Each structure stands twice: as C-alpha cells, then as structure tokens.
Amino acid sequence: MNLRTFLLGTCSAAALAGLTHAGWAQAETLTIATVNNGDMIRMQKLTDDFTSKNPDIQLEWVTLEENVLRQRVTTDIATKGGQYDIMTIGTYEVPIWAKQGWLLPLDNLGPEYDVDDLLPAIRSGLTIDGKLYAAPFYGESSMVMYRKDLFEKAGLTMPDAPTWEFVAEAARKITDKSNEIYGICLRGKAGWGENMAFLTATANAFGARWFDENWKPQFDQPEWKNALDFYVKLMNDAGPPGASSNGFNENLSLFQTGKCGMWIDATVAASFVTNPKESTVADKVGFALAPDTGLGKRGNWLWAWNLAVPAGTQKAEAAQKFIAWATGKEYLNLVAEKEGWANVPPGTRISLYENPEYQKAAPFAKMTLDSINAADPKNPAVKPVPYVGVQFVAIPEFQGLGTAVGQVFSAALAGQMSVDQALASAQQLSTREMTKAGYIK
C-alpha cells in the first residue's frame, strides 16, 4: 500500500535522523542559543572566520526573539535537557544560575583572551567567588539620545548630565503632534526587561526602591508615586501614541524614523541610531547621561548579554574556544574590518575605549563608557536595599513579579487605571508573591 510505504519511509528517515543526532559525526557540533539582536546576527554571519580556524568544530544556531529564548534556555538548563552547548544569557541570570551549579566556570579561554581587559563593572557582575561564569558579548548602560536639530530649533541646550525636570520641560516643548514629532519616547511595553527595566532604574533616581531591608515591597511609598506620576504625565503630554506597547525595538524604529525628540534607553542603541543605512536622523543625534533628580542616583542601568556554557554539555572545550573567539579582542577587529568600527559590539573591553579609531568612529563611545562606569548594581537605590541590580532585583522570582508589576504600570500608562490604583495593585501583587516565595515570613 502506498500509504504504508510512505510512512515507513518517513519513520526510517526520522530514525536515521535520530541516529546521526546521537553524534557519530566527525566534527563536533556546537549548538548555540542566541538572541535575534543586531550584534548577534552579525556574529552569526561572521562565523566562517571561526570555522575556518577550527575546522573540527561546526556551529548550529538557534536564534530566537529575546523572551522566547529566555524561556527555552531556562527550561532546558533547569531540567538538564542538554540541548545547547552555549547559551546567551543576561547579567540577571548569570549569578543565579552560577549559584545553582548550572554553568561551567570559564577557565580555559586561552592565553590571548586577556580577562583583565574586560570592563570591571561588567566583569564583576559575571564573577562569582572569583570565577568568571560568562563572557560578555556586549555590555550596555542607559543614556539619553536626543535630536540636536530639534533642540536647536526649540532654543534648548542639552547638558551632559541633565535632570529629569529639564528633560520633561524640553520634551513638552519639542512635541509637535501634528507633525508626528513626540518629545520623548520611553518604554511602556510590559515586561521585567522592558518597561520595568526603565522604570526601576528611573525610580532609583527618584529615591524609590523595590524592597526595604526586610523585603517589604515599597510601592506604597511616596517616592514611587512621584516617579510613576511623573512618567505617566510626561508620556501623556509628550509621548507617542501607543506608548504602552512600545519596547526597545518599537522605540528604536520611532527614533530612527525621526519621530522622537529624546529617547532614554540602552547605550547599545547608539550605534543603530547613528547608522545612516538604518536611521534617517543618523547625523543629528546627541548623547547625555541618564537624568537624575538631585538625590545622588542616576537612572542608568547595567546590562550585558553574555555567552555561557551549561554544565551539562559534553563539549565544554570546544564551547570555550568559541566563546574566546566571539568575545575576544580579535573579534572586535574582525567586525571593524568588515563593518566599520561603529558597529563593533560595545561595552565589554577597556582596550576598545582606548582605541583612537573607535573613539573617532563612535561619537557615543565616551558617553557609553561613562554611563557604564556610573552604574552601581551593588548599591542601586538612594536608600539601602537587600538586593543587587539596578534595573532588576537579582532574585529568581523577579522575572514573574517584575512582569506582573510591569503589566499594571503599562495599564496605568494606557490610561486603563490611575497611578494610585496601579501602585496599590503592584503593592498587593508583590506582597503576595514575596509571601508565597517565603521572603516575608
């Protein structure tokens, strides 16, 4: 029967695929999970350089959108699924996973790697008990990106270290809704790594904090009310429509198409907004430090996307070889040679910021470095806190909790609830979760 032969064929094909999967192949195949961000896609395209130097290693890429990626790798590593040999993870995951023994220490990166060249701020977040558990691929803080032409037209000058008061005033002045110019674009899309990254960091500048020393949520305190009130009002007056569904990518598109006067977001965006191939405002962008309110903390965060080796892999040696290639100095030169210095993955190496060619090609270099150095994850808020992390709280529960609170704040931005309701709801939510998780006895 036709049907049956076809099916048999399919089954045996599948079985065969299963066999080769078991690993008889001559060359070692590394499966790499990564985010679909621009720098990673560039790395994927440049891997010929690696495979030609290491002919016995082949690479398989799993490139996914950030949230999907995070779910996939977390499920896999926590259940010891063993599907990946290298994972791209954030600064948030590294210490939590390393403590669980899920990551292998990177102690075999080779003599040329020069670990001491890594930016200390970034490196310390990836080091646990003196061992490096992940290598930074690119690092970022947050800063203000603004349109010099629009500021000039409005008769404004952006200081290097602006206050929130000035930013708000300028945003309202620049806004020209009939011409689709919005004074300020900020994240509003719910998610712990989306609006809550921005809001948590900003709240620090307003003197607010997530928890007090006894892990009691602080959303019922006046500092949070000030911060959230300020944000919602500013966005209603000077933000783009649909701000509550805008994350990093959406705002990037808006800014690149000339619709934002200011955008406060990750420093890594600087190379995108100044790239004339992608941005219509490439030659009109200026940079400044993230704003403060005079309380001593700036809302600039610290983040890096890093490559790490899960403890379950059989191919640790090859994996470290690849990591040494992708995060090493040579890779920066390779990108510079092929795509220009401005497109080099930023924020990981001291030597890059000392390189005059980079300084010349990347007008945002100094501001990026200053922002990264100004971030203080161990001491993020004005008041003392029991946690580490500027734009997140480095506890496993934060992903869920941060996203739930993010939803509520996003609803406040969309006008679906008042700021007071949102804060009350956030307080209730986080008290509930923290009690459930056993932080609050």
Next chain:
Amino acid sequence: MARNVSTGRKLITTVVAWTIGILIFFPILWTFLTSFKTEAQAIASPPVFLFFDWTTENYAEVQSRSDYLKHFMNSVIVSFGSTLLGLLIAIPSAWAMAFSPTKRTKDVLMWMLSTKMMPPVGVLVPMYLIFRNWGLLDTRTGLVIVLTLINLPIIIWMLYTYFKEIPGEILEAARMDGASLSKEIIYVLTPMAIPGIASTLLLNIILAWNEAFWTLNLSAAKAAPLTAFIASYSSPEGLFYAKLSAASTMAIAPILILGWFSQKQLVRGLTFGAVK
C-alpha cells in the same frame, strides 16, 4: 444554476463578493507586497502600494541568516509524518466505531475531543522531562509523536463521520461473498473512504504545520520547523517589517499553495464530514 438571475444582479453580487474577498485576503497580500519593499518603504506614510522599487534583498537577508530549507524540510517531515502516523492509528478505530458502534461510542469520541482542551503550557514541564528521559528533545521523531497525539482526536472524529457515510449494504454484500475483515477493509472500504481520508489528511497537515507551541518548545536546532524560523524574526532590533514579511511569506507560502491546489478536498475537510 436553475435560477434565472438578471445580469445586473449578478454583477452587483460579484462586486460585493470580490470586495469582501479582497478585504479578507488583504493582510496576506500586504505581507507579500511588503516583503519586496525596503525597510524604509515598509513603514512609509502614506504607505506605498504597488509603485515601489521591488527588491528581493529581504529574502536574501533571511536566507543568509537562517537555513530555510532545513526548517522547511523539518516542517514537511513533521506535519506529514504525524498526519500519516495518526491516520494509521485512527483508521481502524474510526472504522470500528462507525460500523460496530456501542452505547459508549459517542462518549469515547467526546472524551477524545476533550483531551484537546487541556492547555499545553500546564503540562510543558512534565512533557519536557519525559522527552529528556527518552532522548526525544530536538528530534523530529519526538515532534511527530506529539503532533500525532494532539491531532489524533480530530482525525478519528473526521474519519468516523466519513465512514458513517458509507452505506452498510455494500459491506453486507461483501461479507455475503465471504470477504474477511482485512479484505473488507482493503477492497471495499478503502476505495470508498479515500476522499474522506484525503480531506482528513489535508486538514491535519495544515493543523500540524501551524502548530507553534510544542514544535517551538521541544525543538532546538536540528528538528526546528518553520514556527521556530519565524520566532527569530518576530521583534528584532531596528526596522523589521520587510524582513518579517519576507520570513512570513516563506513560512506560509508552502501551506497556502498546498491549500489552494487542493481546495476541493480542503473544503470537504473543513466541514469535518458532518455537513454535506
């Protein structure tokens, strides 16, 4: 058509129906058009409809980033494999239910359908653990098994309703001639059931092709079908409408073309055999 309809009325109906048809189809058409624009044109306001510089750079970009053919082959193997395996298991069951029903047949059928109502996320971790223990993670075999089980209730239900259509007298006649059970199935039933089986096959291939939860969560690199391919374009940095459109077009085109070419069977399939 026995009715006499004035040409005028026919024209009006034509215009209205075409307008609605194009409106319903428009999102797909728009995706297709956008896939040939540059990123800047893709978000231009006012939008450009047909008069832009058609470019295939997005397709080249997508192809340079992901191995389309690999994902495509995985999708084909997984959706065809699971549907055929499902048919193999379902045909005897549906046959038995249709021709020797008991009081419980209806309950069994409803119970089978109700297994489809379980939210898959709720059982993801258990499934992941089972798959890991059996070495099925990121294998096409694993995906075939899951999709077979997911679509089995629908396959059985559809086949059951088709088989009920076959007049019992024919079988009776065959039995009088001394045909055995297996001969009964092969020589009498199968030829009559082929249209129904074809429809079932087609509809389930579509359902399997578009299944995005299990295929995405249980695969990584080797077995990843087109649903995973799409997930790498869904919200990248920078302008992405044109690239997303190109990737989307590549992911949906095969099944769209298959559906169009076998429209007749598909329509019959969609009716789940329950409506003539």
Next chain:
Amino acid sequence: MRVPFSEPRRLHTGDAMATLHTRSAARLMIAPSVLLLLAWMIVPLAMTLYFSLLRYNLLMPGMEEFAGLTNYTYFLTDPAFFQAIFNTLAIVLGVLFITVVGGTALALLLDQPMFGQGIVRILVIAPFLIMPTVAALVWKNMFMNPVNGLFAWLAKLLGLQPFDFLANAPLLSIILIVAWQWLPFATLILLTALQSLDEEQKEAAQMDGAGAVSRFIYLVLPHLSRAITVVILIQTIFLLSVFAEILVTTNGGPGTQSTNLTFLVYAQALLQFDVGGASAGGIIAVILANIVAFFLMRMIGKTLEA
C-alpha cells in the same frame, strides 16, 4: 444529510455471529488510539497533579517540598483569575459570534451566482491556512500599530486621531484577529451546507410567496443548524486555548485585560518558572474545560441526533 451519532446500523441485525466476531475485532481496532490518548492524557496529567501539590520552582531545584493545596489557593485567589475566566469566555463567545454571523452572511453571499466564485473562495479561505503567530505579528505591526500601521494611516486620512487598538481595546483586538483566522472555516462549512439545500425546496417556498426574510428564518436557518453546531464545537475546542495571538500582541495586558486562562498558566510556568503553581493552574483549566465540554456534549448530542 449525514448523521454522525446514530443508532447501530441495519448491517448487524440478523447477523449475530458476525456481530460477536466484529465486536471483539472492533475493540481491538479501537484499542490503540484509546490507549494512546489515555496515556497522552493520564501520564502528563498525573505528573501535573503531583507537581501541583509541591512547592516547586524550576529556578530553585532541590527545594521541592510538599505544599498541600497552597498552589491551588494561590492560583484561585490570583487577582487576575476571575478576569482570566471572563476573558477566556469573552474570546470564545466573541469569536463564535463574529464567525457564525459573519460566516452565515458570507456564505449566503457566496451562494449567489457571480463571476469568479472560485477565486473569491480562494481569497476567503486563505486566513485559515496562516500560522497564528504570523497572523498576529502581521496584524499587530502592520495594521494595528498606532504610528506605522495601516489603520492609523486610514484614520489620519479621514481626519481622525489614530486609535491605539492594543492598548485601548486589547481584548477586542485579539477577538478580531482570531475571528479573522476562523471566519473562513465557518464560511466554508456553512456554504457547503447551504449548497446542499434543495433548490426545489427554495423554489417551492418562493412560490408560496414567502419573503426573503421568512425564507431565511424558516427554511435556511433550520437547515444550517447542524453546520452551525459543528462550527461551534470545533472552534470552541481551539478557542479555549488561544495563546499565540495573545503572547505576540498584548502579552496579556495592559494590566490583565487580555489575559485568558491559558495565558495565566503560561505566566506561572514560563515567567515565574513556578511549576507547582502552573500545574495547579493547569489542573484547574482542565476541570473548567471539562465543564465546558460537558455542556457542549449535551448541546451537540441534541442537535446532531435530531
């Protein structure tokens, strides 16, 4: 007309020996699929039930401990729980309403003589063939986006303020996207049913002087009732667990305004990595789905047997 659930056929009367033989053979033939589905249902369900009684977070292995019904208490008292149930029902009912009404209207239209009916059918069928993720991405970015979307452009063309669909009417937007995907399904089933309506019957009714409206109510609608039942049954099964569309467009928000039960379980499982809580949610969702299934069964039984 086909009768899916009818009494045993004439075939077996007066054929007792054959019946006995076929009965056992029949059992044997049903067995594989029943056993497989039973395993598919029971194994994960049993594990889920077990996990639901544990304090088990994927990110903190080795800390599992028996937690009794705590997970259930937390899931049931989740502030979003009742909203999620409401949203689940709203999505099911909203999509059913649009597809059944729209599908009937469209089927009536397509049943009229016209030029190029085949092509129109091809156009109408297409959304059903599209991956839900792709459909949601296209609608979200290229149509509903309040700055770059086509709807925003249309609004501006008409001198209106662009409407931010996903922020101001999230549930409605999702219902619209899902309904777009399922409209072809309803339309085609209803069209097939309409085409089987006897031409003579229609003409007879016309001769009796029945108007178009009463013809529709007394002749067409009863004829369509079985087809509508099928639409409702199949769509409900798929609509109860709508997920990809929500994940891609609104992520359940703003707030929890577009969170359905599946999405709530998802948030527990893949954002909190709280396996215990997600398992409890899964069990609750299964129970609720079975309640819906029970009602559906009674409804289907009545219409399909008649």
